[in-house]
Amino acid sequence: MTAFQIADSIQSIGFLTYIRESGYTYPVIMASHLASIAVFGGLILMTDLRLLGLAMTDCSVTDVVKQLRRWKQIGFVIMVTMGLLLGTSEMDKYYNNPYFQFKMFLLLMVGVHALAFHKSVYGNTEAIDRMPQIPQVAKTAAVLSLVLWIGMACAGRWIAYYEQPREGQKTVATAVANPGDIVGNKP
Amino acid sequence: MLIYDLQANPLNSNEWAFPLTECFHITAFALSIGTIALVDLRMLGLGMKHQTVRQLTKDTGLWTLAGLVIVILSGLMIFSSDPIHYLYNQAFRFKVTMLVVAIVYNYTIHRKVAMSDGSPGTLKLVGGVSLLMWIAVTFSGLWIAFI
Numbered sequence: 497m498t499a500f501q502i503a504d505s506i507q508s509i510g511f512l513t514y515i516r517e518s519g520y521t522y523p524v525i526m527a528s529h530l531a532s533i534a535v536f537g538g539l540i541l542m543t544d545l546r547l548l549g550l551a552m553t554d555c556s557v558t559d560v561v562k563q564l565r566r567w568k569q570i571g572f573v574i575m576v577t578m579g580l581l582l583g584t585s586e587m588d589k590y591y592n593n594p595y596f597q598f599k600m601f602l603l604l605m606v607g608v609h610a611l612a613f614h615k616s617v618y619g620n621t622e623a624i625d626r627m628p629q630i631p632q633v634a635k636t637a638a639v640l641s642l643v644l645w646i647g648m649a650c651a652g653r654w655i656a657y658y659e660q661p662r663e664g665q666k667t668v669a670t671a672v673a674n675p676g677d678i679v680g681n682k683p
Numbered sequence: 684m685l686i687y688d689l690q691a692n693p694l695n696s697n698e699w700a701f702p703l704t705e706c707f708h709i710t711a712f713a714l715s716i717g718t719i720a721l722v723d724l725r726m727l728g729l730g731m732k733h734q735t736v737r738q739l740t741k742d743t744g745l746w747t748l749a750g751l752v753i754v755i756l757s758g759l760m761i762f763s764s765d766p767i768h769y770l771y772n773q774a775f776r777f778k779v780t781m782l783v784v785a786i787v788y789n790y791t792i793h794r795k796v797a798m799s800d801g802s803p804g805t806l807k808l809v810g811g812v813s814l815l816m817w818i819a820v821t822f823s824g825l826w827i828a829f830i
Contacts, residue, residue: 523826523829527821527822530821530822530825531818533821534713534717534817535716535817536720537713538714538715538716538721538750539720540713541710542743551742552742553742554734554738554741555733555734555738563732563733564721566730567730646710649713650706653705653706653709
C-alpha cells in the first residue's frame, strides 16, 4: 500500500468525503479553525509574553498560567479538531505537501515542549513568582513556544501555496521547448 | 485616469510576499483579538477571576493596540494586491463594516464598562457582544476566499 493509497482511503471515510464535497461545511470548519486561533492563540501569546516579563506584569505568573490553562486547553482541542478535519478531508492533497508535514512536526514539538517544560516552568509557577527575576528556563520556554506557534500559523498558510509537482510536467516542458507546437496558441 | 498595475505590487510578483503578509495578519489578530477575548472571558465571569476587569483592560491595552495596528497595516497590504476584487466581495464588505463597528465598540462602550466595573449583568452582556463581534470578523474574513 502506497502513501497515496493510505491518504486516499482516509479521505474516503464517509463524513470526510462529505466535508470535502460540501458547499458550506468546509469553509465553516476552516473559519472555526481561524476564529479559535484568534481567541485562543492570543491567550498563548499572552502567557509567553508574561513569562518574558513583557506583558501583564501586574499579575503573577501563577495567575496568568493557571487561570488561562483551561481556556488554552479548550482552544487547543477545538483548533486541532478543526485542523484535523480539514487536513484529513483532503488527505491526498496534503500528505506529501512539505509545509503540511512541517506543520505536523511543529504540532508534535508542541507536545514535546509541554512535557519538557512542565516540571520546571508551567507546573512550577509559585516558585517562579518567589524568585527575584524570571529564570532563564522560563524565558527559554516562552521563546520556544512563540517560535513553535507562530511557525505553526505560517506553515498553515504556506500549505495553501504549495503546488504539487505533476507527472505531466515533463511533457509540457518538452512541448514548450519545441516552439512549433505552441504556434497555434499565440494571441 | 489612474491605472494601477497589479503586477507592480510586490505581493503579486514575489512568491513569498503574500503568504508572509498573511502570517503577520494572523499573528497580529491572534494578539489583538486574543487580548480582547481575555478581558471578555473575565467580563463573562469565565476566567481570570483573581483580577478585576479594569486591571486586565489596563494590562492588555497596549498589546491589543499593537496587534490592531499590525493587523490593519497587513490587511491594507493584502487589500492592495487586488482592490477591485475585494471591493466587490460581499464577505469583504461585511468584514470591514463589522471590523469598524467592533473597533469603535471596543474603545467606547466596552472600554467604559470595563473601566467602571459595572454590574455583573452589564459586564456579561458587553463582554459577550464583544466576543461575538470579533468572531464574526474572523469568520467573514475567511469567507472572502469562498465566495
